[in-house]
Structure formats: structure tokens, C-alpha cells
Amino acid sequence: MIKIQKATVNDAELIAEIGGKSFLESHGHSASEIDIKNFIDKTYHEKAIAEEFKNGNVQYYIISFEDKIAGFSKIEINALSPWVDEVDVTKLDRFYLLEAFHGKKLGVALFNFIIETSKQYNQKGIWLAVWVENLKAINFYTKNGFKIVGDYDFKLSDTRSNPNHIMFKAY
Secondary structure, eight states, X not given: OEEEEEOOGGGHHHHHHHHHHHHHHHHTTSSOHHHHHHHHHHHSSHHHHHHHTTSTTEEEEEEEETTEEEEEEEEETTOOOTTOOOSSEEXXXXXXXXXXXXXXXXXXXXXXXXXXXXXXXXXXXXEEEXXXXXXHHHXXXXXXXXXXXXXXXXXXXXXXXXXXXXXXXXX
């Protein structure tokens, strides 16, 4: 059974834990061990996640499968992008599914939920950044109507940036 629920600030520790683990699973080989560790320590700790809940446009959603937490997503409503001409657009900022839950159609369920949520806020589309070497994610987004509209370097550390595509899907 799949369950998707809106997270609250009380879920910050859980989101931080899943975020760190998922980032390591998907990006752990993209930089040195110390750069990855420092990025996770900075980005995926309870206080950093809790701080994000202060922005009223930021929303986290947690997905569970058979009563086990499988992943989460973070969206930001009305998040302008220099690569997208539309004004009322959602940014899909994080979309993580633990490897143990791959192949169970959870990504599709969470993705469709996010699209419907975005539309409820009268958004005209959704955009995201994806690491150019994450071919699985790029293929998923392409199959779901996203197009590459730009590129940028994701700063992982002072000495390491990873090239990303900016992808957009209009509604």
C-alpha cells in the first residue's frame, strides 16, 4: 500500500535522514568522499530542513510503502527560474526514493501527486535540476513530458561542481 502525506516541521529529522541516505545512494560517486560527506552534513540535518518549513511556499511530502518510509519530495510553489519564461511555476527541488524501494512504481505515484498538487496552486508548469549523469532520472522526466531548457553547475563544495540539466514541463 502506497501512502503520501504532507510533512510538517516535526518530520525534519526523518527527512534529513532519508535525504542524506538518498543523496549518498544517487550521488555518492560524483565527488570525493569528503565533499559528499560535507555536503550531506550541511544540507541534510534537522535544523536545515526545519528552517525550510518557514518558507510558506515550500512543501515536503513523504511517501511510504507498506508502512515503511520510502522517500520524499520537496516542492516550492511560485519559484521563478531564469531558464523558464513562465511566472507561476513550481520547482521540484528534491525527489528522493531510497534504492530499496526502486521498481515498485513509487516514483510514478509521488511524481503524479506532485504534479496534481502543483496544478491545485494554479501553476503553469514545473521545473527541476538533474545531474547530467543521472540517466535514470533524466529518462524518467523525459518520459513524463519534461524538456531540457538549460544547464547549470550544482555547487557541491568549494572545489567541486556537478553539471546539471534544467528541465521543464508545461501544463
